[in-house]
Amino acid sequence: MHLARCRKCGKVMKSERVDTYRVKLSCSCGFSDFRTLTDKVKTVNPFYRQASFTPLVEGEKGKMVLTMQRANREHLEIISLEEISMLVSSDFDLPEVLQLVTRKVAVQLKVSVCNIYLLEGDELVLAATHGFDPSFIGGIRIKMGEGITGTVAKERQYISLSHASQDPRYKYFPELQEEKYNSMLSFPISDKKDVYGVINLNSTSIKSFQEDEIYFVSIIANLITTAIKLRRQVAMGKKPA
Template sequence: MQIAARCRKCGKVMSSQRIDNYRVKMTCSCGFSDFRTQTEKVKTVNPFYHKANFTPYVESEKGKMVLTMQRANREHMEIISLEEISMLVSSDFELSEVLHMVATKLAVQLHASVCNIYLMEGEELVLKATYGYEQEKIGMIRLKIGEGITGTVAKEMQPINLSRASQDPRYKVFPELNEEKYNSMLSFPITDKKDVYGVINLQTTSMRSFPEDEIYFVSIIANLILSAIKLRQKVASAKNGEKKSPIS
């Protein structure tokens, strides 16, 4: 199956090449490349597709039907988001662009007011992408390992899920971010179980705990971000190796 698409850089029609069961690589003569997915294999993108748990709160048959419809729509939207983010991870976009788009998609999908992505830079966690805060704060907000809720998650490499985050003694306030209006917070580590690479923070104005299925969803996103980081590190390392190798 051929996919027609135009290059985002030069506008020319791109050629397509099947990569695996759900990805197609789009290539332009100008050198730009991107990835698209085929929807018939969407379940392979989300290994937690059948693990979402929804408890009906109404007993009527009509109410149950509505909840079933909401569940189906939610799972469908999660799969679409995962497809899009999977493509971003494998694309030629800079990591900063990928993180910005991931933060936006994650916040919209989970109805969060704020989504911040911090990455390790030396011995500090640095804000690298945000949805909900001013873009000018990127690179300016820094935390040490163990500092605040975010630093604690990075240190322990375990998520923290709070319905009233501001009342937690570990909560660190950044006055310039106007955080006092946010209540619930899910802070999730980006880690390969050996090292920590960053932290994803989600915040809402409502007082609620993020349910298990949403935490599963964030865990998948964290793994995709980790893949994006390692992929770009590998590419950068290969380029540096080419520059250092002697010309034959």
């Protein structure tokens, strides 16, 4: 999977939202095409029709960004969900989608760190990060049931803490210098049958994650689950629903 490129000249195409579920892809050579969100993505994001937006535009290095018309917190969260929904259905590789998601979530919720761990065998492996050194991706591994992250994956129940390092389940990684982080929200990336990973938020400040923030992260976790499933279907040669 990759950025959408023109079938005629091979250039990266620009994206423009044309209606609720479609994006128009256009190239300077005159070629155009349309992409439609899958039914799975429409279902996972419950806010998909609740705000008006300016079109998708190309940002630095070809990354999609949304210019925003509404400035209050609720609408900003909806816009973030809209953009992540588009990423889930895009041609981006899963690692790039996850990396973009960590950045957007960290900025939206004003936290120092956002990490996504994916399950590989019986271990959770760091797959994307905003706030930690990218060199740790693939190197940090946590066993199912180990630490707060492993506990969340095993029990499929989120954990929210104001003083995470004081919790007896906390697992310390010296290389990550985690002693400077206090608050933590760890949420399972799962469906009714399987667990796929965990998304963690860490903050240097001592705070309690609010109910609406936890709900926001729950939707993000569902969108990540959808992104994983869609790309696995494509890898297996199946047409996404």
